[in-house]
Amino acid sequence: MDVLFRSVRELVERAETEGKLISELMIEQEMLISGRTREEIFAQMDRNLTVMEEAVERGLRGVQSVTGLTGGDAVLLQNYIKQGKSLAGDLLLDAVSKAVATNEVNAAMGTICATPTAGSAGVVPGTLFAVQNKLNPTREQMIRYLFTSGAFGFIVANNASISGAEGGCQAEVGSASAMAAAAIVEMAGGSAQQSSEAFAITLKNMLGLVCDPVAGLVEVPCVKRNAMGASNSLVAADMALAGVTSRIPCDEVIGAMYRIGQAMSPNLKETARGGLAATPTGKAITHAIFEGGNLKEILNARRTN
Secondary structure (H helix, E strand, C coil): CCCCCCCHHHHHHHHHHHCCCHHHHHHHHHHHHHCCCHHHHHHHHHHHHHHHHHHHHHHHHCCECCCCCCECHHHHHHHHHHCCCCCCCHHHHHHHHHHHHHHHHHHCCCCCCCCCCCCCCCHHHHHHHHHHHHHCCCHHHHHHHHHHHHHHHHHHHHHCCCCHHHHCHHHHHHHHHHHHHHHHHHHCCCCHHHHHHHHHHHHHCCCCCCECCHHHCCCCCHHHHHHHHHHHHHHHHHHHHCCCCCCCCHHHHHHHHHHHHHHCCHHHECCCCCHHHHCHHHHHHHHHHHHCCCHHHHHHHHHHC
8 A cells, every 4th residue: 555654754754855744744645545535534534523522512511421430520620620729730631621521421422533542532632622722723723633643643553553452551542642742742833853752752651551441341440541641642742842852763662562562461451351450449340330239339438448
């Protein structure tokens, strides 16, 4: 298959040589691969953006999952922001709350846009709709944010993995967070090289993250991992825009993530046999959900012990 880029190095070099944004190169790549027109591709991404907007809005109104295991935390965070007591800063917590909102909607069986997976769907929209209030982008720039994220996601998917079952949560939330960091940089006016630095810095700090969903559900710890991923994205983007670089090149970080995933125990790759899923509380939650126990009583009892 003929493509414009297969690695981050090729992507950055082409952006610099041709004087194009990463988002533009991803649009051209999609045109080449799919055979669709620019207008069709842009319209599809516009629809994706609308799905993301609606998911965030629904989550911020408050939702609960079918199990009752997750829900309502996005609302708590927004209420906390309004109190003016935030230690981390309103923009960062806004991104966190919107990432949580998206994943709470996913857990409540709502419609989300996988970026790159359902379990990691909160980071990209969470950061996008938070920095929107800071950077005031046009609709086109918001859509380009998604194309920039997609360019880096394309590279990861074709050189490593975006699957928790194959590479652990580093491949899901790790990839999503790095994708978001790269897109933030472009939206903020940074260079293609700075986008790659932000991506590398983010992913480096999420290497080894395991996938250990309690009861096999995309709820605990998945929702809160998206929250932490969003904060990671914003900090890494700021670092790159400040001129901080990654000593390990971006493509090598992706390669390291792949090898770590291959070396990881199957118990830590979406099987719910290890990590948090195997803790006493994790097992008790699983029992309550699948064997008719009282989840609220179990959780309250565990908190008091």
